[in-house]
Amino acid sequence: MQKGNLDLGDPEFAIRASRVEVAYGKQSVWHDATFDVRRGEFVALIGPNGAGKTTLFRLLLGLQRPVAGSLTVFGATPRRGNDRIGYVPQRHSIDNDTFVAAQALVRLGIDGTKWGPVSSGRAHRDATREALEAVGATELGHVSLGQMSGGELQRIFLAEALVGRPDMLLLDEPLSNLDLRRTRELVEVVHGLVRSRGVTTLLVAHDINPLIECLDKVIYIANGRVASGSPDAVLTSSSLSELYGVPVEVLRDSRGNIVIVGGENPHEKAVA
Amino acid sequence: MSFSWNIVTDLRAMWQWAFIRNAFEAGGIASVMAGIVGYLVVLRRSAFATHALGHGGFSGAAGAVLFGVNPLYGLLIATSSGGVGMALAGKRATTRDVEIGTILAFMLALGLVFLSLYKGYASEAYTILFGEILGISTAEVLLMLEVSVGVVVVMALVYRPLLFSSLDPDVAEAKGLPMMALGLIFMLLVAVAISFSVTVVGVLLIFALMVTPAATAVRLTQRPIYAVTASVLLAVASTWLGLTLAWFASSYWPYPVSAFPASFFIVTIAFCIYVAVRLGVWVARVWVRPLPAKSSGDVEPISEGV
Numbered sequence: 183m184q185k186g187n188l189d190l191g192d193p194e195f196a197i198r199a200s201r202v203e204v205a206y207g208k209q210s211v212w213h214d215a216t217f218d219v220r221r222g223e224f225v226a227l228i229g230p231n232g233a234g235k236t237t238l239f240r241l242l243l244g245l246q247r248p249v250a251g252s253l254t255v256f257g258a259t260p261r262r263g264n265d266r267i268g269y270v271p272q273r274h275s276i277d278n279d280t281f282v283a284a285q286a287l288v289r290l291g292i293d294g295t296k297w298g299p300v301s302s303g304r305a306h307r308d309a310t311r312e313a314l315e316a317v318g319a320t321e322l323g324h325v326s327l328g329q330m331s332g333g334e335l336q337r338i339f340l341a342e343a344l345v346g347r348p349d350m351l352l353l354d355e356p357l358s359n360l361d362l363r364r365t366r367e368l369v370e371v372v373h374g375l376v377r378s379r380g381v382t383t384l385l386v387a388h389d390i391n392p393l394i395e396c397l398d399k400v401i402y403i404a405n406g407r408v409a410s411g412s413p414d415a416v417l418t419s420s421s422l423s424e425l426y427g428v429p430v431e432v433l434r435d436s437r438g439n440i441v442i443v444g445g446e447n448p449h450e451k452a453v454a
Numbered sequence: 455m456s457f458s459w460n461i462v463t464d465l466r467a468m469w470q471w472a473f474i475r476n477a478f479e480a481g482g483i484a485s486v487m488a489g490i491v492g493y494l495v496v497l498r499r500s501a502f503a504t505h506a507l508g509h510g511g512f513s514g515a516a517g518a519v520l521f522g523v524n525p526l527y528g529l530l531i532a533t534s535s536g537g538v539g540m541a542l543a544g545k546r547a548t549t550r551d552v553e554i555g556t557i558l559a560f561m562l563a564l565g566l567v568f569l570s571l572y573k574g575y576a577s578e579a580y581t582i583l584f585g586e587i588l589g590i591s592t593a594e595v596l597l598m599l600e601v602s603v604g605v606v607v608v609m610a611l612v613y614r615p616l617l618f619s620s621l622d623p624d625v626a627e628a629k630g631l632p633m634m635a636l637g638l639i640f641m642l643l644v645a646v647a648i649s650f651s652v653t654v655v656g657v658l659l660i661f662a663l664m665v666t667p668a669a670t671a672v673r674l675t676q677r678p679i680y681a682v683t684a685s686v687l688l689a690v691a692s693t694w695l696g697l698t699l700a701w702f703a704s705s706y707w708p709y710p711v712s713a714f715p716a717s718f719f720i721v722t723i724a725f726c727i728y729v730a731v732r733l734g735v736w737v738a739r740v741w742v743r744p745l746p747a748k749s750s751g752d753v754e755p756i757s758e759g760v
Contacts, residue, residue: 243628263630271624280621281672281681282497287621294618295629298611326676342625 191256196221196382202251211237215408222380226393229403235386239352268343272354278328284338285323291342313345333364351383365392391439468701473588480590481693483598484650489686491647492668498620501665506558508648510536512657513561515582516568529649537641585656585717655717662721670728673735696720
């Protein structure tokens with residue numbers, strides 16, 4: 183609503199969290215989380231399954247409230263319907279018989295919350311085309327969602343989040359189910375957006391390696407606690423051992439790829 | 455009545471009758487409702503919930519018959535309250551097959567006992583289960599018209615948010631759309647469309663109006679607004695063509711028969727169009743424009759350790 187010209191928010195920080203605790207009922211998910219994200223930073227959110235990465239997104243989107251501590255997004259308390267945030271939730275699959283053209287979904291990202299007939303049809307069409315272009319999916323506009331591959335779908339979801347020109351992107355596991363080549367392509371698209379538009383981006387990932395070169399910050403959630411900092415500072419044996427409370431080893435191969443051993447829960451593969 | 459093979463004369467002869475005119479009007483209104491709402495039913499995958507609400511409508515209509523009320527009111531009340539119940543039960547409720555099936559059977563049994571207590575048991579049961587579009591009164595047509603104008607207005611207001619919440623519920627919720635209210639509005643729209651469709655094709659055949667035309671339409675066009683339009687046109691075409699065929703078949707059939715049921719022709723036409731479109735799409739895909747495999751390039755041999 184107050185989007186664009188007049189920005190009364192915090193000029194430096196996109197997110198500030200101070201001693202935040204979040205819980206489902208009486209079950210605490212994580213606590214004492216103190217971190218911040220500067221504007222225009224590219225941040226990876228990593229940690230084992232069920233550690234509460236998606237929960238952090240729910241807090242930022244105003245879908246859930248912290249039980250303790252203070253959290254601000256662009257200097258204000260998070261609220262549902264904040265059109266400065268573009269959100270790509272984790273989606274397990276889309277049915278093959280979803281016969282809806284991709285551009286229809288992308289366009290809903292800009293006019294899907296408007297009631298009644300809209301008059302700005304042309305502006306919305308242009309915005310839709312521009313968003314598809316930004317993610318390199320111009321030729322996919324007329325393809326139906328059910329016909330798309332995983333990598334193509336993620337681009338469309340990204341365009342849907344981007345079409346309202348948000349200042350922040352929250353991407354939940356966009357890289358899962360993609361092979362190495364598609365992963366690299368999508369990371370390039372997202373990184374390009376972060377740099378060219380200055381969009382603050384938080385990305386939940388299972389594997390940090392494809393991202394490591396572009397990241398400004400890592401937020402690592404595990405064992406009910408949250409650590410944050412530059413990748414080099416957080417992804418070390420001592421910092422993760424302290425986070426988990428058990429010995430954890432961070433190994434690096436000759437090309438800088440990271441493997442984290444010891445911190446995973448029994449169901450986890452030995453990959454960060 | 456005398457009949458010729460001249461189609462214009464025949465149609466004029468058909469439309470002389472008030473009950474036929476009522477049938478065309480009621481059938482048209484019901485088909486427009488079913489066509490619009492059906493698209494969202496297909497999109498939200500709530501076909502089974504729709505089916506179940508129709509069965510709830512059976513008990514409502516049967517109860518209305520027993521207490522001497524117009525069955526259309528019974529239908530509207532039963533399907534609306536069922537729809538509100540499903541919407542309040544949460545967003546996943548419309549896909550819970552087992553619970554819905556359990557309630558569905560109970561509703562049918564309830565309708566059965568209502569009708570058993572009523573004197574004209576057999577004919578009323580037949581009417582509700584398979585529709586009796588030729589028995590619709592002018593007053594009922596007027597009621598349907600009033601309600602449907604309301605539905606179209608509501609639909610024009612909520613169309614985009616409803617589409618958004620159906621296609622991408624998580625994002626729609628984060629964007630601040632009132633999901634519970636939208637679910638409630640959707641189920642009420644379904645309830646009205648079902649009640650009207652039941653008067654045309656009956657409880658057991660409502661899929662032919664509520665699901666088949668929309669399922670055909672989504673394969674013809676992938677733009678939602680075109681798909682809704684196509685769904686409406688297909689539903690209306692099936693109903694009107696079916697009525698006409700039923701009339702002519704009953705008139706020209708040389709052997710003694712009371713009348714061909716209109717629902718048979720309506721459902722058959724909707725079904726034939728569906729089959730033809732699926733075949734056509736398949737032929738176009740296989741022979742005319744071969745598409746690359748869905749996952750081309752998406753799964754490749756892993757050459758690097760992760």
